[in-house]
Amino acid sequence: MVIMRRPLKSMKHMSLRLLGMVLVCGLFAGAVPAQPDQASASAQDLYEKWRDAIFQVRIINTRTGTTSALGSGFFISRDGSGVSNFHVVSEVVHTPDRYRAEYERADGTRGDLALVAVDVINDLAVVKSAEPVDVHFSFRATAPRTGEHIFALGNPRDLGATIVEGTYSGPVANSIYQRIHFTGSLNPGMSGGPTIDSRGRVVGVNVATSGNQISFLVDANHAKALLARAPATAEDTPLKQDLRDQLFSAQDNFWQSAMSRPLDTTSLGEFSVPARFVPQLSCWGDSSEQDDQKYKVLSQECSLRDYVYLSRQHSVEAMALRHDYYESSELNPLAFSHLYSDSFGDVQAMFYGAREDVTGFRCRTDFVKGDGLNFRTAFCVRGLREYPGLYDALLRVATIKPGTKGLQSEFSMGAVSLDNAVAASRRFIEAIKWNP
Amino acid sequence: MEPLILEQLDRHHRVKARVRIDRLPFTVGRGYDNDLILDDEYVSPNHIAIEGDEEGRVVIVDRGSTNGLYDLSRGKAKVDRLVVPPEALVRIGHTQIRLRPLAFEQYPTKIDRLTNIALNRIIDSRATLLGLTVLAMLAFYLRVFLSDYTDRNAGKLFFDDVLPVFVLIVLWSGVWAIISYINSHRSYFAVHVAIASMVTVLGGYLVLAEDVTRFGLSVETLALLSRYGLIAVITFVMLYGHMRFCSSRSPRTIAHRAVAACLALNGVYIAGEYFSRDDFSSFPSYHADLYPAAFQWREGMTLEHWSESVKDLAVRVQLDLDKERKSD
Structure with missing residues (x-):
């Protein structure tokens, strides 16, 4: 017989742990007040120029046909390859017979997304649309300097595409999985969207927030590396085995x-x-x-x-x-x-x-x-x-x-x-x- | 002559009337000139007589009744005459008549039984019972007091940790007192309170002893067995005690039944534990009792040995997985 004793009421253990970060995948839960961001002229231009290169990721339950999760993503090459977060598409990896992924762009065009590769440690996924695309992003080769203005794109809380301005604050200190500190506010639903510099080059992928303009990005270099090793098509990719090996x-x-x-x-x-x-x-x-x-x-x-x-x-x-x-x-x-x-x-x-x-x-x-x-x-x-x-x-x-x-x-x-x-x-x- | 008791029974063998016969002859019938007048239309006015024969024995004689005299002790045979001693059971009409000697010993009943047990002196003494209860309460309080590590004072400790237990015991005893009263017309309330108090206190100390032994000697299996054993003994004593009070069967029969009941109860308990042994626990649970005093007795294994031993857990996790896969 195993005996599990619970502490008495007088035995007070304080939890000393600080709050961790919250992923910004839209599950329609946990309200974070949206920050009214003052978008600069440059933000307006960037949004106009790039809104068709980002998309909303919808995870659809194939049995009920309803949306079970929402996130964002962006196209990175003409052949329809895109990047999103692993946590946005994880259900498709775990139970492909029950879930599938779809994209929808700001102009209303939509289509199926195939899962090509995942990086569980850096919370990234490479997806692919069947159709080639006209507009797509490219990665910035060098890291921005701290304080540089950067812009996160995505679809917060299913409210439509948006752009959020903030600054690049360098790698997060004391983290084992490298993340970038971004001073704009990411909100649920923006996960997987790109963060770009003023010339439209991707510097990071939106991933999590800690509230009040403390947000986290995945370094674009990880996305670049994942794309480089991703197979050309989704067929025969042993994603689960890959996940296990990565972990x-x-x-x-x-x-x-x-x-x-x-x-x-x-x-x-x-x-x-x-x-x-x-x-x-x-x-x-x-x-x-x-x-x-x-x-x-x-x-x-x-x-x-x-x-x-x-x-x-x-x-x-x-x-x-x-x-x-x-x-x-x-x-x-x-x-x-x-x-x-x-x-x-x-x-x-x-x-x-x-x-x-x-x-x-x-x-x-x-x-x-x-x-x-x-x-x-x-x-x-x-x-x-x-x-x-x-x-x-x-x-x-x-x-x-x-x-x-x-x-x-x-x-x-x-x-x-x-x-x-x-x-x-x-x-x-x-x-x-x-x-x- | 030796006086006799005549019992008039109905068709279900329930006694309807008892008459003492001091002299013979004694007549029974529907007519008003009998010694016992029966209100049974199947009985003749002058049905039978109980009288002495030539040899001095008591006999029942049919007085020429319409429906006759039946000897129920000898296969329901219709007879004209039968010898009574040592006793007799006959039927006339729809009435049964039983004759027994005055010296016949009644079977002990629920109530009678109590008077034969030495424990009664304790049970009947309110002062002794009260004393035992108070003693138990003090022993319980002592344990609580000695093992408390909070900043509660002695009074608060009593009201927080001791009194609720005894209030529960009193309520519990009250329920059994009602059942006992219905069953035997005596409540035995104070006895229940005293015995339950003592068992609670004793059980508490035994668990403490068990934990210290288990921790100090690390004999998990033995401790587990002794726990089941203890539960079995307590159940047995309780069952045996109650059955001795309530039943008129022999102590041997009662003991056999108590053993059987207690094995069955423990079997159910052990089976319950056995079937829930593989329950999914989303939280790590382990035997957490630590007795610092016992800590010092133990010589631990080396870290090398420990590192090897804990790897067995992977096997157990794998077994769980295999079992699940099999049941799917």
Whole structure:
């Protein structure tokens, strides 16, 4: 029998994590107030010139004939090749028998879109219309300078094509999957649309927003690379296998580089603990030690800013970790043991994914000998159904020093191979030291 | 002569009247000149007589009735005369008559049974029951108090964590008291309160002991078995106790039935656990109890060993997938 204890009401764990970004794929959910953007004369000209090279992507449920998702895209070559976001067309990749993609241009012309290639890590997709096109974009060869005016095109919330002006703010700091910070406001439905410079050359692909003129673009170079390796036609493209390989090699690269650098540690209470496993982790700390509380908890939590979109219910965060240090001079051992037990069952990590995306969790608990410390560990994994060999994993560790001082840590890994998960967990445990 | 008891039964063997016979002869019939007058139109005015024969035995004699005398203890045969001792069951008309000696021992009934058990002294003493309940409550409070890590004071702790439990016990006992009253005309309310309190407290301590053992000795299977065992023992004691009170069968029969019922209950419980073992859990769940004291007893495995062992989880995930694929 597995017992899952929930925390008592007095056991307050604050979530220290900042809000991540929101994808701007139009699912008719989550209202973000549209910013009344003052379009410059140049924006008007650009819009006039390029509005026929962008299109709205409609994902149609083939059984009901209704639209299930909306996004944007743009043509990049005369033969009808276009670019959009993976998260816009993901349903067509996962269940091609149930969904198909269509485009509709500002002038009302519409047609079918075939899926040619996807890049799940950079959230890109190459689509192709059956008809050749007259107007299409081209990529800008050099990166813009920070502060340069750039313009995002797309179809927000199915309101018709629009142009949004903002500035290029360079690559987003501390992100593992390279994104560009754009100071215009992207809104749901604009995902997959192009962001162009004042001469109409594509510098990025709209992908996500954090609200209030903080928006994110995918570097145009990734789109260029994907186009270059995309096959000429949609036929016989093993997209799912391709997705799996991309995820597998991305996690391999990520964990190889994470494991090869010296581990950053920090002290928490009387322990030394692993902190920024990779430099992109952002860490926050807090403590709860009110006067009337019989114990104190010092917490540290580190998480990544970005995640990989896999399907509508399933996004994956590559890594997150957390430490809680418990100390009490007032509690008797039995009471401390209850406090300690109650919080060990309490998992802070977020695991997304519906039943069709993932298997159930399988866990085991052990005692593990570390460096002068005895650990109680719980290790849980679940499989990603569409991506054999990849797992979501959770390591929970507790250790205690005689008396009433203890450390509990949590280390979660998303879409990772079991070998990498175990090696990283081992490194994580090894880095926990008693350091009075 | 030894006095006799005559029981007049209806067709369903329910006793309608009892008469004590101190002297013979004793006559039965529809006529007003009988010792027992029957209101049964199938009985003759002078139907039978109960009298002593030459050898001094008590006999029933047909007095020339229309419908005759039937000996029900010997295959419903129509007789003119039959010997009573040790007892007799006859039918005349639509009436059954049973004769028994005064010394006949009545079967114990639900109510009678209680007087034969030594436990009754405890059950009948309100003071003892109240004492046990209070003791249980104190023991429960002690555990709650010692294991509390919040900033609640002793009074709040009592009202938050202890009193609700005992209010529940009182309500629960109330329900059983009503059932018990319907069944045996006694409520046994205080007994239920006392026993439920003690079981609750004892169970709490046993679970604590089980967790410490499980954590300290890491004997998951043994702890699981002992948990099932404990549940089985508690069910058995409860069933046996109640059946002894309520049934007039022999203790051996009751024990057999209690064992059977308790095996069946545990079987259902274990089967339920067995069938839900593969339920999809979208959240990682594991045995989270940690007993810092027990922590010190354990020597953990090495990290190398651990790294190898946890890889088995991939196999378990794969098994889940295979099973799903098979059932699709």
